[in-house]
Amino acid sequence: MDEHPVESGIPLRRSAKVLAVVAFVVAVGTVMAVEPLRAHTAPPVADMPAGIKVPLGIPADVVAAMIPVDNPMTPQKIELGRELFFDKRLSDDRTVSCATCHDPAIALTTADPVSIGIRNQKTARNAPTVFNSMFNELQFWDGRAVSLEEQSKGPLTNPLEMGMKDHDAVVARVKSITEYAPKFTAVFGSEGITIDTVAKAIAAFERTQLSGNAPFDRFMAGDAVAISASAKRGWDLFNGKARCISCHAWNPSSPFFTDYKFHNVGVAAKDRNFTALAREALRVLQSNKNLEATLDELALREGTSELGRFLITRQPRDIGAFKTPTLRDIELTAPYFHNGSEKTLLDAVNFYDKGGEPNPNLDGGIRKLSLTDAEKADLVEFLKTLTSDDVRGAMLNQKPQTREPAR
Ligand code: HEC
Ligand code: HEC
Structure with a gap:
């Protein structure tokens, strides 16, 4: 379904980890094949410092495997x-x-x-x-x-x-x-x-x-009544007619509703002269010594920001492509998209329903969906089941941050 070429930006640490696993299997696989592989590849979960609870729905071994060896947590x-x-x-x-x-x-x-x-x-x-x-x-x-x-x-x-x-x-x-x-x-x-x-x-x-321990996590753990009938229909649509799962991927070992890839769904496509913007960005990038700082500035500056992944890869196919974000706690984090252009979850669903925003780089996975109003409502109900009870609870005990200068 994903018509994108494979991303080139696979981070080194992941590929290194995979290589290490492969090397390990090749080296000792025949000798100690009965031992579970995981015990040798991931640091023991006990490495997580005391007091940090891995919530329901998030695999503890994945957490442990993602803590870099050169920055242990204490x-x-x-x-x-x-x-x-x-x-x-x-x-x-x-x-x-x-x-x-x-x-x-x-x-x-x-x-x-x-x-x-x-x-x-x-x-x-x-x-x-x-x-x-x-x-x-x-x-x-x-x-x-x-x-x-x-x-x-x-x-x-x-x-x-x-x-x-x-x-x-x-x-x-x-x-x-x-x-x-x-x-x-x-x-x-x-x-x-x-x-x-x-x-x-x-x-x-x-x-x-x-963030885990959402109604959806309890539903997946076997509690059939943790989410409503409407939300269950929404989950079916998410996996089927609405095609969301093709980018907002979920599986038990990566339960974050993202493929971590970059797609142009058209959010950046309104009223933009991409050719001029790309030319400007390339000129600035080529003339500048501190590449990292320059990239960071271009990324957050009105205009060049909309180039998205292109700023990093300089591949024309990445113009207007942005990382698929997680959908956990999405009910709590309005407005939506990289530029905050959609106010509500229904607005975001409507954006997908009309097939995004047409542009030359529109992702092949984005097309008109023809959802009924009831189906849209079911999708929104489903998205609301991804809100962590813990995150929602913690929010209630917090005063919003202020901009009073610190002494
Ligand atoms: C082709 C891949 C793709 C498909 C299919 C897709 N999304 Fe997305 N989704 C993305 C990307 C990429 C973004 C960020 C786009 C941007 O901001 O420019 C995103 C952003 C979102 C956001 C905003 C998240 C935030 O934190 O602001 C929501 C909500 C969302 N998608 C829901 C859905 C739903 C519901 C569906 C199915 C109807 C769906 N998506 C289908 C890739 C996809
Ligand atoms: C002025 C507001 C602002 C401040 C201050 C700020 N951030 Fe952010 N943060 C953002 C925005 C906007 C993005 C997205 C920028 C982008 O993608 O180019 C972001 C992105 C991130 C991300 C990436 C998340 C993801 O899903 O890709 C992390 C992590 C993060 N910030 C942590 C921090 C930390 C740590 C600090 C302090 C050192 C910080 N931020 C200060 C606004 C801010």
């Missing part, structure tokens, strides 16, 4: 990462933290169609949730970061987001906050405060932000 590191994530002093004018845009009161997103950074500057993209982001094969709507560690370095210095001059300035700022030095020493020893240790601590915290 309670102290997680706590340090949590403090950094909520610390507005990491932004140029001390008004914006990671949590400003990934607010626990709104399922680690905001209600703004596009994110707003320091000095009320508008970016061109909607903030995705951080829940389950540890499972993303690539980070960002266009996949320009290969890990959570790499991802977290972007917003700190993006001029529209937290606006620090460069990573040295971030390190200097963290060093100027006296309470951090002993904490970094306790967690990272003599390495102390560097941009990499800042990123590692934040990523370790993010890996504790898991």
Whole structure:
């Protein structure tokens, strides 16, 4: 059903892992074939620090396998990462933290169609949730970061987001906050405060932000009445007539409703002169020394943002293609799409029903669906069963973040 060529952007760590498994099987498979393979390939689940519960519907062995060996999770590191994530002093004018845009009161997103950074500057993209982001094969709507560690370095210095001059300035700022030095020493020893240790601590915290235990998970675990008859019809449509499953993939070992691939469903296609935008982006990219920072700026800037995956691959077929997002907690994270252009779930369903937005790069999987009003309502009911009880519950105990400057 997916008429895309295979993505070239498979992150190294995954392919390396697969190769290691293959090598292992070849090397010892005949000798110790009775041993379960998993015991040798994934670190033991006990590596998850105490106090972190893997929720129903999320396989614990997948969680364990996704924790990088060079950034093990410890309670102290997680706590340090949590403090950094909520610390507005990491932004140029001390008004914006990671949590400003990934607010626990709104399922680690905001209600703004596009994110707003320091000095009320508008970016061109909607903030995705951080829940389950540890499972993303690539980070960002266009996949320009290969890990959570790499991802977290972007917003700190993006001029529209937290606006620090460069990573040295971030390190200097963290060093100027006296309470951090002993904490970094306790967690990272003599390495102390560097941009990499800042990123590692934040990523370790993010890996504790898991979302499962939704009515759908209980339904799949055998509780036949966990979701309504309407939602069950919606799940059938999701798998059938509505064709959603072809990109929003679900299976027990990757239960996140995404194929982690990039598709042009037409959201970016309205009123855009892609040829001119692509030419401008290529000119800027070719003339610039700091490729990473330049990419990050182009990605969040009105106009070039809409090029999507093209900015990274420079393949014309990737123009207007964005990463398939998870649909977990989707009821809580309106508005929708990479630019926040659809207000409600029904609006998003209507967008698909009409066959997206025609454009030369429209994904082959997108076509007119001719759903009835009742079918659309069933699909929306189904999408609402993907809301985690834990995430919804935690939201009720949170005050929204403010932009009052930190002292
Ligand atoms: C001004 C708002 C803003 C701030 C501040 C911000 N983010 Fe984001 N975040 C966004 C937006 C918008 C995106 C999507 C950008 C893109 O795809 O190009 C994003 C993407 C992400 C992603 C990728 C999720 C995915 O599904 O691909 C993660 C993880 C993340 N942010 C974590 C952080 C961390 C950690 C910080 C602090 C160091 C932070 N963010 C600061 C708005 C913000
Ligand atoms: C061809 C692949 C594909 C198919 C088929 C598909 N989607 Fe998507 N979906 C995507 C991509 C890619 C995005 C992000 C697009 C963007 O923002 O430019 C997305 C975004 C969404 C969003 C917004 C998520 C968010 O966090 O903002 C919702 C809701 C959604 N899809 C639901 C559905 C439903 C329901 C169906 C079936 C009717 C469906 N999708 C079919 C690929 C697909």
